[in-house]
Amino acid sequence: MKSLWKLWMTAAMAVLLLAACGQDSTEPAVKDESPAQIEKEAEAAFPVTVTDAVGNDITIEEAPDAIVSMMPSNTEILFALGLGEEVKAVTDFDNYPAEAAEKEKIGGMEFNVEKIVSLSPDVVFAHESALSTGEAGYQQIRDAGIQVFVVSNAVDFETTYVTIEQIGRLTGKTAEAEQIVSDMKAKVEEIQAKVADVEPKTVLVETSPRPEIYSPAGDTFMDEMLKMMNAENVISDLEGWVKVDPEEIVKRNPDVILTTYGGYVEDPLTEVTDRDGFDSVTAVKEGAIADLDADLTNRQGPRLADGLETIAKAIYPEVFGE
Structure with missing residues (x-):
């Protein structure tokens, strides 16, 4: 009986040792990341269905x-x-990257x-923001048998992230989008x-200069960005894009004034400082005025x-050593 017990124990130990040796000698699986495999995986993602901004x-x-x-x-x-090669046409306003300006224009x-x-096009x-003037044209394109995906008009970063991921899925570029x-x-x-x-x-x-100064107030993308920067939109109590009277600006006395119309005004700084009564505004007294790249701060894309x-x-040059 004792011999049988020893024989069983010996067999069990042998099995365990073989298993351990098998684990040690087994090479870890290496994922095939060759161009052919990546292309194959991309193809496997189709067909794909995504719901657009209009449902x-x-x-x-x-x-x-x-x-x-x-x-x-969208182009950015x-x-x-x-997908630069796949983009065959863009709007008259597409200027980034430089290659986009070389594409055919559709107005x-x-x-x-x-x-x-x-x-x-496949x-x-x-874009949702153009529905009021473009929906009839979108339908004509659909009627011609062409898929039209209406991208949401993002009001925050999260929606922008979703947009990038949606476009990535529809074009077989999910990993790149992520x-x-x-x-x-x-x-x-x-x-x-x-x-x-x-x-x-x-x-x-300010998104436009005198005589009609327009600014993004509450419930706008810019308002969201200011909050993210631990800053306060001085007209956040208003809503949407509003025309602001210069006297109201003086009254609200912002610490910082940012403009986004440098491409249309020769000297944005002087445009602000030359206004009557603005010498009492904190932003003017402290020289806290800057003109921003409108495309960089307004386009809901990777930049x-x-x-x-x-x-x-x-807003905070002292924090960034500017």
Whole structure:
């Protein structure tokens, strides 16, 4: 009986040793990341269906070879995803990256439907902000058998992230889209950490000069960005894009004034400081006036985190060593 027990124990130990040796000798699985495998995985992601801003389910059967972008922010996303070759046409206002300016043009708010249809795109990326003037044209494109995906008009960073991921899914660039979003989030967190403990400043952002000064008030993307920067929009009690009277600006006395119309005014700084009564405004007295790149701070795409950093540096130069 004792011999049988020893024999059983010996056999059990042998099994365990063999198993251990097998584990030690087994090479770890190496994921195939060759171009052919990546392409195969991308193909496997299709067909894909995504619901757009107007509630339409858009189904793409395979990675698109021909794309038309109807908004500069869409174009920036597409190029960031590595789809510059696939983008066949853009609007008259697309200027980034430089290659976008070389693409065929389809117009602006009034776009050329016939031109778009003639290009036979696999998908057209339209935009919710242009629905009031563009919906009839979008429908004509749909009626021609072309998929139209209406991108949401983002009012915050989270919606921008979703937009990038949606466009990535529809074009077979899911991994690239996730990386872009991850990089943006990391940069935003880094910027916010730097301004987390500062004394908040009041800010006025002007998007047009005299005689009609327009500014983003509460419930706007810019208002959201200012909050993210631990700053206070001096007209946050108002809503949307509002025309602001110069006397009201003096009354509210912002610590910082930011303009975004440098491309249309020769000297944005003088445009602000030469106004009657503005010599008493804190922003003017302390020279806290800066003109920002409107495209960088307004376009809801991959460069938006850079735009946020630009805003933060303009408001809190002492924090960023500017």
